[in-house]
Amino acid sequence: MSPYQTWQATPSITLEDDLLNTRDRLKQIGLSLFARHGYEATTLAQIASAAGIKKPSIYNHFDSKAALFLELSRDADDDMIALIDASLAEMADAPFEQRLRHLLQQCATFAYREHQGVFYKRFLLFPPHDLVAEAEAITEQGESRIDRRLLAFVQAGHRAGALRETLADDHFIAAFYCIIDGLLSETFMYERPELERRFEGVWSVFWTGVKAG
Known part of the structure; x- marks a missing residue:
């Protein structure tokens, strides 16, 4: 099988998939930081930085830090x-x-x-x-x-x-x-x-x- 055929067989990542992956990553990072530092000492800026995104992008997934914590x-x-x-x-x-x-x-x-x-x-x-x-x-x-x-x-x-x-x-x-x-x-x-x-x-x-x- 040629490299082109291999590439064609690989499912493409849709925007929806990427959003889901980002949401899961934010939850994993939030879980780690909340566990390590507690709710009050953890900021959305810290979570965004660890996820490699800008803080406003978090709001595409969670309305607030409280919403993330409660989920x-x-x-x-x-x-x-x-x-x-x-x-x-x-x-x-x-x-x-x-x-x-x-x-x-x-x-x-x-x-x-x-x-x-x-x-x-x-x-x-x-x-x-x-x-x-x-x-x-x-x-x-x-x-x-x-x-x-x-x-x-x-x-x-x-x-x-x-x-x-x-x-x-x-x-x-x-x-x-x-x-x-x-x-x-x-x-x-x-x-x-x-x-x-x-x-x-x-x-x-x-x-x-x-x-x-």
């Missing part, structure tokens, strides 16, 4: 939901104890995803002062989606006889959140090996408290 927040929330769904699907045929342990581990290690993990922790624990209401709305919507999954999960555990009969569904869900929130917070203080060691202790106590018999 990244929704993305992070969606990714946490996707992680939960993936864990439940992957371990669907495993005993309930293994399914629960895997789910807790996956949620806890979400914080270690490069850039996104730190961003998620910042968004969840320290939302920007000017965006508290919007951030809380995203968090509440995310929790509602997680609640539905956890409710179905704990009810399946009861049907399988894996959980003690007196364990209330809402108590299980509350304890699950406390463990995840606590482990996410501890990632600010401990390196991963220490967090994994602490997880083993947390898991031992939690499973002893919820298991049947």
